[in-house]
Amino acid sequence: MQVDFTLWYRTMYSRAWVRVRSTYGEPVWVAVNLAVPLLSSLAMALLYQSTGLSRYTGFAILGGVMLAFWGNVLWSMASQFNWDKEVGIFEIYLISPAPISAILVGMSLGGILASLR
């Protein structure tokens, strides 16, 4: 199968752009995306300290950050994909010549970029 790389790149880039712009379009979401990982990391650090494993607190914080990061990337991706399906945008993807792989890569890349910002 021949792949149109220009189309693939444009689709991937634009879907990533949508993900980043949507995340920062609503200030409440930004606050939630910051607060939830912070609270979960804090909870894990406190848990480790209360069980006498305070020397591992650094790992707990690192783990909390990674969980929050991948949770944001993957969970948000799944929920956005579901939202696209529910509101009819998924059908627009399917009838367009855009490769689905580019849409998926764009969504996840957008999620990573939005989380890193």
Place this chain on the structure above:
Amino acid sequence: MALNGVDLDVNEGEVFGLLGPNGAGKTTFIRILSTLLLPTSGHATIAGYDVAKEPEKIRPIINMASGAERAGYEFISARGNLWFFSQLYGISTEDFKQRVASLSAQLELEGYIDKKVFELSTGYRQRMTIARAFINDPRVVFMDEPTIALDVMTARRIREFLAHEARDSKRTIFLATHNMAETEAICNRVAIIDKGKILVCESPENLKRNYGRPAYVMELSPAPSSLDIFTSIPYVKGVTSTLDEERGVATVKVVVEEDAALDQITKTLAASGIRLLSSWRQEPTLEEVFVTLVGRGFTEREHENAS
């Protein structure tokens, strides 16, 4: 079976209406033609390409829009959304700018194009959805209830736009709708579909001429005590009546199979001592044609089931 024995040719530059009750097969028909569903038997082509074997050749030249869908991503501007959807077709930035300027001018969207979608009213969201369906300069566009829940002026603007796009840009537009006025206003031909079968496919004018029945509306005083005096007259197919008690005048609508019934109606009124204050002939509407055809379909099926 959702569709059975459907055989149609639709021309370039034609607005083709699909009318049918819920569950008639309209959506299945559009889904097959738009490459979302594969037909279990038979074949369909768009611009000469087979929908089952060559969907990758069809997708760049088609698009679709529905009145029920969400316009796009809420926290992104209308222009941003249109740019995103244009990228699904690999459209360059220069071409996109030209297309969006032209579409927003035609749909009177200029003042709203940089607003976020959640800030737009229902009418402007729908204008954006319509603009999205034309962003890739498609040859064939599928529209499912595009003016549902819109005010009169917005619906009219969208109809004018669709008619213009078909006539001047030679696009083929499939319009699935329940709105008879919309069908009459812009469709070159209409297929009435029920239970997966095309019952009839003609221009709205021919449908009304061939399947509609005219009616005579009469203002009568005093009001007739019973409508039975009309139903016994040959060629009378139905009678309805409303009474203006203040004036003591009844407005009676008599649906006739042939105009010859009118003579007999006036004689009957004179014999009953009822004065005919005024009367006029009412042309059949597409809605009446639709009810006649779909109603007949139901009756036939009931008969088939019973036997």
